Amino acid sequence: EAGVAQSPRYKIIEKRQSVAFWCNPISGHATLYWYQQILGQGPKLLIQFQNNGVVDDSQLPKDRFSAERLKGVDSTLKIQPAKLEDSAVYLCASSLGQFVQETQYFGPGTRLLVL
Amino acid sequence: DQQVKQNSPSLSVQEGRISILNCDYTNSMFDYFLWYKKYPAEGPTFLISISSIKDKNEDGRFTVFLNKSAKHLSLHIVPSQPGDSAVYFCAASQGVNNNDMRFGAGTRLTVKP
Numbered sequence: 427e428a429g430v431a432q433s434p435r436y437k438i439i440e441k442r443q444s445v446a447f448w449c450n451p452i453s454g455h456a457t458l459y460w461y462q463q464i465l466g467q468g469p470k471l472l473i474q475f476q477n478n479g480v481v482d483d484s485q486l487p488k489d490r491f492s493a494e495r496l497k498g499v500d501s502t503l504k505i506q507p508a509k510l511e512d513s514a515v516y517l518c519a520s521s522l523g524q525f526v527q528e529t530q531y532f533g534p535g536t537r538l539l540v541l
Numbered sequence: 542d543q544q545v546k547q548n549s550p551s552l553s554v555q556e557g558r559i560s561i562l563n564c565d566y567t568n569s570m571f572d573y574f575l576w577y578k579k580y581p582a583e584g585p586t587f588l589i590s591i592s593s594i595k596d597k598n599e600d601g602r603f604t605v606f607l608n609k610s611a612k613h614l615s616l617h618i619v620p621s622q623p624g625d626s627a628v629y630f631c632a633a634s635q636g637v638n639n640n641d642m643r644f645g646a647g648t649r650l651t652v653k654p
Contacts, residue, residue, distance in 0.1 A: 526636075
């Protein structure tokens with residue numbers, strides 16, 4: 427079974443530029459998550475989708491971050507414009523359902539450096 | 542706010558010995574706890590979990606203990622193996638319908654041969 431795929435793996439941009447990350451979850455997983463992991467910290471949930479609907483985006487900085495999951499499969503996370511403090515690893519995860527007991531499977535992440 | 546804390550950034554143990562990783566939380570509403578393991582350049586992988594109705598859960602070499610009164614949980618690895626060397630994250634969640642896990646900052650475990 428293929429795991430969660432993410433691209434690109436690395437991205438370097440200058441502040442005020444825009445960037446987009448892509449995630450392909452495990453086939454059949456209805457729930458998709460985006461996390462931000464700043465160096466030295468644990469992952470922080472940014473947004474959770476159930477199929478193509480948003481379940482929780484309370485921690486997403488909506489003035490600059492946006493995410494979508496068209497057709498309930500792949501998802502993209504966009505930052506526009508980027509700030510220095512957005513430098514982090516962006517992790518995508520998926521699970522069969524939205525209950526906490528359902529194991530979340532993480533992708534390898536996209537490491538973003540904002541200069 | 543740091544609702545889940547892992548106060549030891551690193552831990553080093555000898556192969557074959559016990560590894561004990563600790564985690565403290567402040568939110569008494571948390572009722573489900575998980576441990577994830579992360580190797581370099583990979584995403585975290587689920588290791589073991591425990592519900593607040595239990596105080597212990599065991600899976601092979603891994604055992605998680607929960608002390609609700611102290612708001613403390615620990616992960617025991619016995620015996621430790623070099624392949625266990627990784628960063629371990631503790632996570633907590635509130636309510637069975639809530640998948641918003643709060644993670645600790647992680648503890649880097651090194652198991653020496």
